[in-house]
Amino acid sequence: MKSIINAELIAPCGMNCAICMGRLLREKNKCPGCRGDDTYKPKNCVRCVIANCEFFKTSHLKYCSANCEKFPCKRLKNLDIRYRTKYSMSMLENLKNIEELGIKAFIKNEKIRWACPECDGIICVHRGFCLNCGGKKEYPIL
Numbered sequence: 001m002k003s004i005i006n007a008e009l010i011a012p013c014g015m016n017c018a019i020c021m022g023r024l025l026r027e028k029n030k031c032p033g034c035r036g037d038d039t040y041k042p043k044n045c046v047r048c049v050i051a052n053c054e055f056f057k058t059s060h061l062k063y064c065s066a067n068c069e070k071f072p073c074k075r076l077k078n079l080d081i082r083y084r085t086k087y088s089m090s091m092l093e094n095l096k097n098i099e100e101l102g103i104k105a106f107i108k109n110e111k112i113r114w115a116c117p118e119c120d121g122i123i124c125v126h127r128g129f130c131l132n133c134g135g136k137k138e139y140p141i142l
């Protein structure tokens with residue numbers, strides 16, 4: 001499996017959908033990522049208040065930022081805490097990097113950060129290893 005991380009797979013909250021179990025674990029009915037069609041998305045993601053936030057309907061911006069009066073909203077803060085404690089990943093840090101470096105540089109870094117050391121797969125953020133070959137990073141991901 002080839003590592004595919006692109007801008008379409010970076011959700012408004014800063015989540016990299018390419019490293020999610022909902023994509024990596026499934027052979028069939030793969031989740032297309034937050035910005036894709038709802039059919040094969042987890043229900044929590046379809047209902048997510050960030051994905052459905054008015055801010056994205058009324059602005060040209062693609063990611064949560066201080067341009068939104070609610071930033072960081074309760075949902076974003078909760079997501080961030082959950083991912084930082086359980087999965088060693090931070091939405092707020094991702095958003096900060098997207099803002100400071102731009103989406104292209106962010107994606108370039110994400111490709112390195114989540115690349116499997118053993119094959120051309122991607123480390124799954126939820127499992128902490130490559131679902132393709134079981135490969136792990138030698139060093140902490142954060």
Ligand SMILES: [Zn+2]
Pocket residue numbers: 116117118119120121122130131132133134135
């Ligand atoms: Zn691998």
